[in-house]
Amino acid sequence: MRSDFxxxxxxxxxxxxxxxxxxQDSRKMNEAIEILVExxxxxxxxxxxxxxxxxxxxxxxxx
Numbered sequence: 001m002r003s004d005f006x007x008x009x010x011x012x013x014x015x016x017x018x019x020x021x022x023x024q025d026s027r028k029m030n031e032a033i034e035i036l037v038e039x040x041x042x043x044x045x046x047x048x049x050x051x052x053x054x055x056x057x058x059x060x061x062x063x
Contacts, residue, residue, distance in 0.1 A: 005044035012037045 012033050019026045019033070 002048065003043075005040045009037055009040040009044060012040060 016030055016033050016037075019030045
């Protein structure tokens with residue numbers, strides 16, 4: 001089961017709206033959340049790895 005990365009990104013972006021302060025702690029947290037947002041965005045659009053299924057080759061007999 002894949003995580004809902006879109007929802008994760010949404011909540012992280014929402015958390016950033018609460019970091020309105022210009023103090024060092026707010027800036028550091030904002031930077032940390034931005035890294036997580038970028039990771040969530042990359043995971044959201046990363047193509048899931050497919051499973052390769054090998055089918056037996058059916059060779060036709062020559063006529």
